[in-house]
Amino acid sequence: AQSVAQPEDQVNVAEGNPLTVKCTYSVSGNPYLFWYVQYPNRGLQFLLKYITGDNLVKGSYGFEAEFNKSQTSFHLKKPSALVSDSALYFCAVRVGGGYQKVTFGTGTKLQVIP
Amino acid sequence: DTAVSQTPKYLVTQMGNDKSIKCEQNLGHDTMYWYKQDSKKFLKIMFSYNNKELIINETVPNRFSPKSPDKAHLNLHINSLELGDSAVYFCASSPYPAANEKLFFGSGTQLSVL
Numbered sequence: 521a522q523s524v525a526q527p528e529d530q531v532n533v534a535e536g537n538p539l540t541v542k543c544t545y546s547v548s549g550n551p552y553l554f555w556y557v558q559y560p561n562r563g564l565q566f567l568l569k570y571i572t573g574d575n576l577v578k579g580s581y582g583f584e585a586e587f588n589k590s591q592t593s594f595h596l597k598k599p600s601a602l603v604s605d606s607a608l609y610f611c612a613v614r615v616g617g618g619y620q621k622v623t624f625g626t627g628t629k630l631q632v633i634p
Numbered sequence: 635d636t637a638v639s640q641t642p643k644y645l646v647t648q649m650g651n652d653k654s655i656k657c658e659q660n661l662g663h664d665t666m667y668w669y670k671q672d673s674k675k676f677l678k679i680m681f682s683y684n685n686k687e688l689i690i691n692e693t694v695p696n697r698f699s700p701k702s703p704d705k706a707h708l709n710l711h712i713n714s715l716e717l718g719d720s721a722v723y724f725c726a727s728s729p730y731p732a733a734n735e736k737l738f739f740g741s742g743t744q745l746s747v748l
Contacts, residue, residue, distance in 0.1 A: 552734050554736060556737075556739075561741070561742070562742070563724055563740050563742055564726075566736040569734070619682070619689040619690060620731075621682065621690050621692070622737065624676075624677040627675045627676070
């Protein structure tokens, strides 16, 4: 069975500071990892994904994530937070082969303080 | 030119009623999904269809019945609504059910059962 853990319900960061939203995963096989963002009253929007190759993945709105196989982590990062980054962030994992479902983490609320 | 659209946006109804939520995507994708997001923002897959065929059916009560008349539409019918069905239901699509494909989400239907 596959699972995703987002250990922090909420992350507060001052505008202009770097931010990190944590994610760890557990799968049997090679993982495909995703980050999505959800703004209030909206559906989830894709930010970035790791499939294979370079462990540092760059995505939308200046976000990036680092895949660490030994630590089974895929933390989301941004060098300088904006107030408009405040939203709910979901990490997700999927395993290849056949029709596999996507498993989402429980979400982390990011609050960027002006 | 909304990519994944679902109607209605809000649905308020009494216990025991039957209701439907409609979803349409104009992205030309083969695969569509229904997700349920509970009050704690936990997101869980309910169903997935690929080219009108059911490929994922999670442990969902029989009162929930998806229908896909064509690959651009996936509707969700719910019989005998219960208080616990109150949630936000998201429709999503992807080009194929492959593990490395990102999901495109609709903006959600907030269902409130009174």
